[in-house]
Amino acid sequence: MAHKDKLQKIWNQFEQTVSEVDKPYDLQGMRQLHDALIDVYYKYNTVSHVFNEFLRRANTQESLLEMESQLSIQKAHKMVVDGALSRLKTPPRRSGSRHSSNHSGDSKRSSVIARKRAEVEAAKAKMKYAEQEAMILKQQALLEEQQDVSNANVTRQKADLKADLGLIAQQKEAAGAKAELAALELEESEGSQRDLQLAEYNVVQVVDTTERTKQYINSLPNAENQIKETQNGIEQMADKQEPTHIPQPHKFPNFKPTPRGPLLSAFIKNDNHEPPGFTVQQPHLNVKATPFTPLKLEMEDRTVNNSAFAGIGQSLIRVYQILTQEGSTTDPSH
Incomplete structure (x- = not known):
């Protein structure tokens, strides 16, 4: 020092x-x-x-x-x-x-x-x-x-700690791989279960739809019976109609038929004293049967009731006969 x-x-x-x-x-x-x-x-x-x-x-x-x-x-x-x-x-x-x-x-x-x-x-x-x-x-x-x-x-x-850390790192990696595998297996299992449940659901839906369709069909009346009943009703209506007498065109050489049925005023107001003419249009029935739905009897717009039309035709014929008789009495040539 x-x-x-x-x-x-x-x-x-x-x-x-x-x-x-x-x-x-x-x-x-x-x-x-x-x-x-x-x-x-x-x-x-x-x-x-x-x-x-x-x-x-x-x-x-x-x-x-x-x-x-x-x-x-x-x-x-x-x-x-x-x-x-x-x-x-x-x-x-x-x-x-x-x-x-x-x-x-x-x-x-x-x-x-x-x-x-x-x-x-x-x-x-x-x-x-x-x-x-x-x-x-x-x-x-x-x-x-x-x-x-x-x-x-x-x-x-x-x-020793370094060796332990290395071992823990390997164990950690193995545990991570194991956990990943377990997660994938669980996901696959859940996916298969979902697919199975979906398939079962679809089968149940198909069976349920088919069953409900059958029940609906069974609840409806028989289509053939409805068609037969409709046809029988039409035949009965036809039998009840009165026969209609339609004058022949050759008895009236100057007769000109009209395109549609004439009104009553056409027979009354005829300045040329020509024989009136008329046409009778038969009713047209359109029966449409839809499967599994009630049958309906539909009439077209131009269809008229046959019995009512027959009554109008008879009235027109009587009017025509009366007018014809009056004309024959007043005409000196006759």
Whole structure:
């Protein structure tokens, strides 16, 4: 880490400054050395504080362990700084060379002991956190192993799911084909049933129509009997008619027949005294028999009642005879 390297560099500079403490200086030199130690230690504390804040913000297990290790090292380094500053507070004596030599040796030993003590404390802190770091690394390795096993299980489960999906797809296709076949068979069965019902309905309709026709025919009177009854009625009407005497045309040489039967005024109003003539039109009967319907006796428009016509003819003959007799009595040639 950059912060850690920077701290180590500053601390090396501090150790070089501390090594100057045991040298003989005058009061001015000692003050300068004191200020140099304070300045280097201030830089060390500033960088340490920044590094600790960085580790705290990281808020990981490794960063927290590293922060605790740095705090222990910084505590040991502070002990070294305090020892060096305490020695600078006592100025060296210049009374004798022997005394100065002993004092110089004691200062060097004290500095070495303080430095070694700081190193031991730092080593203890490092050992403590190294053990914790080793435990964490073991746990991490175990987790990675478990993760590998889990990944293998996940991979195997994915393969199983993929195989199951393929099987389900085939089953789905088979089920769709089966459902389609069932639908076609049902449609064919319903179509056959509809055709059968339609055929049965048609047969029933034909039978029913035939039966109703037979019933209608049986309910009607017999056509032959109706024809015979009609013919008998016509013969009876003919027998009841009176015979009609029609004058022969050769007895009247000047007779001119009219196209239709004359009216009565034609016999009365005859200025030429010609014998009247008339025609008798026989009735024309039109008998139409329709199968399975009642017979009707129809008369054409020109048909007249035979008995009534016969009566009119007799009346005309009498009128003619009377006129003839009157003419014969008045004519002198007769």
